[in-house]
Amino acid sequence: MDLFADDTSLTPIPLEDGELWFQQRLALDLAPDEVMRRLLAETDWRHEQIHVWGKWHAQPRLSAWHGEASYRYSGKTFHPQPFTALQRHLRQAVELATGRRFNSVLLNYYRDERDSMGFHADDEPELGPEPAIASLSFGAPRTFILKHRSRSHTLKLALGDGSLLLMAGTLQRHWVHGINKERTPRGPRINLTFRLIA
Numbered sequence: 517m518d519l520f521a522d523d524t525s526l527t528p529i530p531l532e533d534g535e536l537w538f539q540q541r542l543a544l545d546l547a548p549d550e551v552m553r554r555l556l557a558e559t560d561w562r563h564e565q566i567h568v569w570g571k572w573h574a575q576p577r578l579s580a581w582h583g584e585a586s587y588r589y590s591g592k593t594f595h596p597q598p599f600t601a602l603q604r605h606l607r608q609a610v611e612l613a614t615g616r617r618f619n620s621v622l623l624n625y626y627r628d629e630r631d632s633m634g635f636h637a638d639d640e641p642e643l644g645p646e647p648a649i650a651s652l653s654f655g656a657p658r659t660f661i662l663k664h665r666s667r668s669h670t671l672k673l674a675l676g677d678g679s680l681l682l683m684a685g686t687l688q689r690h691w692v693h694g695i696n697k698e699r700t701p702r703g704p705r706i707n708l709t710f711r712l713i714a
């Protein structure tokens with residue numbers, strides 16, 4: 517069965533304790549490979565250090581923070597750079613598709629199969645009690661894993677080139693999510709999470 521028969525509109529994915537919506541391909545007037553090329557070239561990618569359990573580690577990916585509000589993430593305050601023209605363009609498409617507003621974006625660049633993101637929830641207080649977070653992916657597909665915090669329930673989604681995922685409702689309170697390393701070679705991937713920071 518094709519769960520996502522209509523790949524051009526945002527479709528709810530049924531799950532308990534939160535809202536999840538998926539669209540296989542966000543309508544854009546730029547080809548995804550052109551967006552990928554420009555994001556790679558135009559972004560001031562940083563290799564951030566994070567503080568976990570009393571130790572400093574380099575994150576297993578590169579990142580950048582843009583937008584109109586500063587933000588605390590993994591114990592660090594990020595002072596954003598202004599949105600680029602391309603980011604404004606992508607934000608507009610994401611706002612149109614989701615019917616939500618966003619004022620910030622975190623970009624993550626997974627250089628190859630060895631890059632990853634540990635399990636976490638995007639539940640910082642400045643996002644509000646039921647944050648809507650729109651996740652836009654370009655490049656190589658990677659598996660997005662959601663784990664329920666108290667039930668043994670796991671959900672896996674392949675986030676392909678040009679796909680849009682919306683996390684909303686109580687999802688961040690009840691679930692954590694992450695991207696594991698892959699065992700087989702994988703090309704570069706960029707993910708943008710659009711957020712609304714108070």
Ligand SMILES: O=C(O)CCC(=O)C(=O)O
Pocket residue numbers: 622624633638651660675693694695707709
């Ligand atoms: O790369 C992804 O799909 C996940 C990104 C994410 O969870 C985040 O930026 O908070």
Ligand SMILES: [Fe+2]
Pocket residue numbers: 636637638693
């Ligand atoms: Fe996240």
